[in-house]
Amino acid sequence: xxxxxxxxxxxxxxxxxxxxxxxxxxxxxxxxxxxxxxxxxxxxxxxxxxxxxxxxxxxxxxxxxxxxxxxxxxxxxxxxxxxxxxxxxxxxxxxxxxxxxxxxxxxxxxxxxxxxxxxxxxxxxxxxxxxxxxxxxxxxxxxxxxxxxxxxxxxxxxxxxxxxxxxxxxxxxxxxxxxxxxxxxxxxxxxxxxxxxxxxxxxxxxxxxxxxxxxxxxxxxxxxxxxxxxxxxxxxxxxxxxxxxxxxxxxxxxxxxxxxxxxxxxxxxxxxxxxxxxxxxxxxxxxxxxxxxxxxxxxxxxxxxxxxxxxxxxxxxxxxxxxxxxxxxxxxxxxxxxxxxxxxxxxxxxxxxxxxxxxxx
Numbered sequence: 001x002x003x004x005x006x007x008x009x010x011x012x013x014x015x016x017x018x019x020x021x022x023x024x025x026x027x028x029x030x031x032x033x034x035x036x037x038x039x040x041x042x043x044x045x046x047x048x049x050x051x052x053x054x055x056x057x058x059x060x061x062x063x064x065x066x067x068x069x070x071x072x073x074x075x076x077x078x079x080x081x082x083x084x085x086x087x088x089x090x091x092x093x094x095x096x097x098x099x100x101x102x103x104x105x106x107x108x109x110x111x112x113x114x115x116x117x118x119x120x121x122x123x124x125x126x127x128x129x130x131x132x133x134x135x136x137x138x139x140x141x142x143x144x145x146x147x148x149x150x151x152x153x154x155x156x157x158x159x160x161x162x163x164x165x166x167x168x169x170x171x172x173x174x175x176x177x178x179x180x181x182x183x184x185x186x187x188x189x190x191x192x193x194x195x196x197x198x199x200x201x202x203x204x205x206x207x208x209x210x211x212x213x214x215x216x217x218x219x220x221x222x223x224x225x226x227x228x229x230x231x232x233x234x235x236x237x238x239x240x241x242x243x244x245x246x247x248x249x250x251x252x253x254x255x256x257x258x259x260x261x262x263x264x265x266x267x268x269x270x271x272x273x274x275x276x277x278x279x280x281x282x283x284x285x286x287x288x289x290x291x292x293x294x295x296x297x298x299x300x301x302x303x304x305x306x307x308x309x310x311x312x313x314x315x316x317x318x319x320x321x322x323x324x325x326x327x328x329x330x331x332x333x334x335x336x337x338x339x340x341x342x343x344x345x346x347x348x349x350x351x352x353x354x355x356x357x358x359x360x361x
Contacts, residue, residue: 054288055081057090060108063309072295078288094120104283112341114143114276122279124290128297131315135334136274145274146296148312151197153264154236154244154251167267168198171217178222181232181244186348190229194245196340200333201268215354237261252310256323269333
């Protein structure tokens with residue numbers, strides 16, 4: 001893997017050939033054998049996938065990239081260049097490069113942002129799509145959901161005492177007033193995901209009762225909005241808050257590392273959103289781009305992610321770590337991603353109006 005300038009990994013294509021034993025006119029037979037072997041080697045070399053280059057834009061974490069890119073390079077002999085930045089910045093770069101794309105893949109970022117920019121992507125559905133959990137299959141034809149992240153509650157086990165927290169409704173407990181950590185749904189993608197999760201779980205995106213819950217919750221938040229999503233889970237782990245509205249990946253890392261926290265999957269339902277991987281339209285290394293999509297949806301990679309990282313795999317029956325609750329034991333509810341994507345500003349505006357009214361009281 002390289003950043004800026006590629007690091008060429010060794011090409012390790014294995015070719016298995018069966019030789020022929022000569023009888024009779026040995027010199028003729030040997031020549032024929034060598035010719036046949038040469039032809040077989042040429043055919044095998046042409047058929048073998050990999051080699052060449054691949055340029056990847058990605059907002060993904062170092063952990064996920066380090067578990068993925070070197071293995072792809074080694075397995076297929078592909079020289080990979082990685083450029084990392086925020087998803088929004090990378091999408092803008094892809095837009096500016098439409099007539100002469102530099103990168104081949106956008107690996108990571110939200111499904112909805114990829115869907116909103118469908119003109120940037122090359123249609124491709126991996127054969128491994130059949131192994132993906134039904135709700136996260138590539139049905140649009142150009143987005144490969146490859147890892148899942150869910151909205152969760154993170155609870156400080158040293159501070160919670162006798163307070164029961166099993167779901168969203170429990171956050172309205174008066175004893176938690178001012179002790180709930182959340183980021184701003186108008187500015188944080190994870191906080192916005194929590195907002196749409198709770199709306200869906202409590203009745204629906206346009207349901208008045210669900211929005212009344214939002215008002216009651218932020219009354220209990222008591223104006224204490226964290227500046228970032230990381231400040232939420234760190235604040236709970238450090239004892240600044242009793243409970244936080246967060247997302248699974250960093251919370252699972254805290255559990256793994258022995259922090260005094262536990263993850264609560266809301267009994268009303270947890271939304272899992274797939275991170276996207278897309279091939280950039282007109283990619284110069286198209287074959288390797290398709291190979292990479294197949295690779296990240298393979299059993300091999302998905303099991304590595306699930307068993308060694310805190311990213312939840314997207315394929316059926318993938319391995320997960322002991323500190324990750326099996327998804328079969330979680331009440332999962334499905335977000336209407338196209339609806340949320342098309343109505344994001346409307347949802348944010350309604351939340352902002354509620355929060356502003358609470359602050360003026």
